Amino acid sequence: MTGAIADPSGPTVESTEVADLTPERLRDAYRWMVLSRTVDERCLSLQRQGRIGFYAPLAGQEAAQVGTALALKPEDWIFPAYREVAVALVRGTPLGRVFDQMIGNAFDTSKGRQMPNHFAWRDQHYVSASSPIGTQITQAVGAAMAAQRRRDGIVTVTFFGDGATSSNDFHAGLNLAGVFQTPTVFVCQNNQWAISLPREQQTRSATLAEKGSAYGIPGVVVDGNNLRAVYTAVSEARRRAVSGGGPTLIEALVYRFGPHSTSDDPRRYRTDQQVAAAKERDPIALLRAELIESGDWDAARDAQLLERLRAEVATAFEASEAAPPVDPASLFDDVFLTPTPRLEEERREFAEREPMGGPRP
Amino acid sequence: MTELTLVQAVNRGLHEAMRQDPEVLVLGEDVGVNGGVFRATEGLYKEFGADRVIDTPLSETGIIGAAIGMALYGLKPIAEIQFLDFIYPAFDQIVSELAKFRYRSGGQYPCHVVVRAPYGGGVKGGLYHSQSTEAYFAHTAGLKVAIPSTPADAKGLLLTAVHDPDPVIFLEPKRIYRAVTGEVPDGDHRVPFGQAxxxxxxxxxxxxxxxxxxxxxxxxxxxxxxxxxxxxxxxxxxxxxxxxxxxxxxxxxxxxxxxxxxxxxxxxxxxxxxxxxxxxxxxxxxxxxxxxxxxxxxxxxxxxxxxxxxxxxxxxxxxxxxxxx
Structure with a gap:
């Protein structure tokens, strides 16, 4: 399995420490991956039915996300992009809270402020996600600088895609991290597509990981469909970071099986044959095969698991859908801790009209 | 009371804020060893060290992005943008991130950040050392905007900004950095926001x-x-x-x-x-x-x-x- 980490250009990173991935933990990882795929499929269908808003699927990236999340400690900080449902689940977010956010109901901890997948869970150090590309990268470095100053012994981990490596904040963030040797793990999920732009048109660089060398940061390419490889690379990067060895850029090679989002039609820019070829290396199928081969799993248990997870997902979503809507009066909360006089004036004006309509008759 | 120029008052305010609270730190270009191109941060590096007075690489989006990350983690960063004219590489961080963090997270992730920037004309600075673009920030929900005109207010509004739990864009009229002097109260002098x-x-x-x-x-x-x-x-x-x-x-x-x-x-x-x-x-x-x-x-x-x-x-x-x- 060590061959799963390949680094054609940059410094070599040893990758043999997978001893703590016991059969039990592998089954656990597999369960998270299947759950994530189940949530993903459900959300695509819910969006088509108009029951949730815009959704950005993660299918194909389950091993990259679950492998990373399992290699971290609860005290580490996550700076996600908007496709990291699996990370949120592994960090301990109950399914119901995920769906509350997707709907934006009264129980949503973000109070219905953001479109699906833009989660924020303070108790899990899962930082509020936004839609602009790459902005979380410099923030993760800043949080790592703060942790350094407090000598907290944690890492900050930021997720982004291949497209984000062209963003201003990728450059700024890696440069800062290199200069200050911050305990940061940069996880680039290279899913080969930035909406319609293929990876090879995003940059002339042979790999994305090699960009790290410009900033004095080790870069590793890892097979993102291989859970063990991802887990190993992130574990090593984490260990290096907390021992003062500085940041690491990990490029997890994956493939975005679905559309960029529910508003995207990938057939405009890629063929079904390309996608089918990529699905030959479906991370879930690969891990399932490994588990079955090692005698730790079988088809019957697999079918049971899928059935159980589908039921859990359906039940959780129904509960979230039945929850009360977000309170219209909360529109003005949290702009500032203490509202300005202008906001109070607007709140009063709003209170005098029908919340979802015009003035009261 | 001490007779100070406006930039000296800013400097005193920064010293005061950093003495009051170990979570306050300063970051920006040339703010440390050099004491800032206008000397607003002079003496901070010597008193508080490189851990709290951070010379950053030349990247405004890096400065503000990092300041946001620090604030999310619990520190109270004061970021300096060397001239307001150079703030635009950080505009995405300020408008899309800094201003919206508290709101978009339902109050879970406030951003206790002060962004200081000298602004305005009258210093023969041409197009890129003179602009006065406070309206961009006042237009953005989630930002407070403070602009002192006297040394006492420079210190007093700055200390209020540093204690404010929300992001403040603090614009310093560089044309009068040294052109005005005035009596400035010593110690923890604060001027409340929203009082003309x-x-x-x-x-x-x-x-x-x-x-x-x-x-x-x-x-x-x-x-x-x-x-x-x-x-x-x-x-x-x-x-x-x-x-x-x-x-x-x-x-x-x-x-x-x-x-x-x-x-x-x-x-x-x-x-x-x-x-x-x-x-x-x-x-x-x-x-x-x-x-x-x-x-x-x-x-x-x-x-x-x-x-x-x-x-x-x-x-x-x-x-x-x-x-x-």
Missing amino acids: RLVREGNDVTLFAYGAMVGPAAEAAEALAAEGISAEVLDLRTLVPLDERAILASVEKTGRAVIVHEAARTCGFGAELSAVLAEKAFYSLRAPVARVTGYDTPFPYALEQAYLPNGETIAHAARTTVRAG
Whole structure:
């Protein structure tokens, strides 16, 4: 399995420490991956039915996300992009809270402020996600600088895609991290597509990981469909970071099986044959095969698991859908801790009209 | 009380804030060893060390992005952008991130960040060391905007900004960094946000100004007094929150308003003030509201004094306003 980490250009990173991935933990990882795929499929269908808003699927990236999340400690900080449902689940977010956010109901901890997948869970150090590309990268470095100053012994981990490596904040963030040797793990999920732009048109660089060398940061390419490889690379990067060895850029090679989002039609820019070829290396199928081969799993248990997870997902979503809507009066909360006089004036004006309509008759 | 220039008062404020709270730190370009290109951070590095006074690489988005990350983690960073003109690489971080974190996370992730930047013209700085673009920030929900015009306010508003749990854009009028001196209270001197400063009382017309334009507005009032026109001068101090009560009370008394800023006229903050007066003081107004502002051109180099409002142009507008009704 060590061959799963390949680094054609940059410094070599040893990758043999997978001893703590016991059969039990592998089954656990597999369960998270299947759950994530189940949530993903459900959300695509819910969006088509108009029951949730815009959704950005993660299918194909389950091993990259679950492998990373399992290699971290609860005290580490996550700076996600908007496709990291699996990370949120592994960090301990109950399914119901995920769906509350997707709907934006009264129980949503973000109070219905953001479109699906833009989660924020303070108790899990899962930082509020936004839609602009790459902005979380410099923030993760800043949080790592703060942790350094407090000598907290944690890492900050930021997720982004291949497209984000062209963003201003990728450059700024890696440069800062290199200069200050911050305990940061940069996880680039290279899913080969930035909406319609293929990876090879995003940059002339042979790999994305090699960009790290410009900033004095080790870069590793890892097979993102291989859970063990991802887990190993992130574990090593984490260990290096907390021992003062500085940041690491990990490029997890994956493939975005679905559309960029529910508003995207990938057939405009890629063929079904390309996608089918990529699905030959479906991370879930690969891990399932490994588990079955090692005698730790079988088809019957697999079918049971899928059935159980589908039921859990359906039940959780129904509960979230039945929850009360977000309170219209909360529109003005949290702009500032203490509202300005202008906001109070607007709140009063709003209170005098029908919340979802015009003035009261 | 100590007699200080405005930039010295900023410096004293920074020292005070960092002594008060070990979570406060300063980051930016040339702020450490060099003490800042305007010397606003002088002495901080020596007193507080490289861990709390951080010389960053030349990247505004890096500075603000990192400051946000630090604040999310629990520190209270004060980020310096060397000139307001150079803030745009960080605009995405300020507008999309800093301003929205508290709101978008349902209050889970507030951003306790102060962004300091010298702004404004009159220093022969040409297009890129002169601009006054406070309106961009005042327009963005989730940001407070403070602009001192005196040394005492520079320290007092800065300390309020550092203690504010929300992001503050703190704009320093570099033209008067050393041109004005004044008595500044020692220690923990704070000036509350949202309370305009009455610079001069008057009955015939109100001159609204902030930052470096308060001086010329006061000069205009002096000149007008000699002509028998009694002009009130109100220094707004903070654009967000805005002291509408003081603004409206003044115009209810004088019936006339002249709004002064060095920023370009179109969508400048004067447009907002003018709208507030039209909406809420219409029946008190005896004459049309006048604006004395920078022009809708890029900021010029050789012609900067022609571009900027001054005592004369402000007094002229006030006379016209008083004659109108």
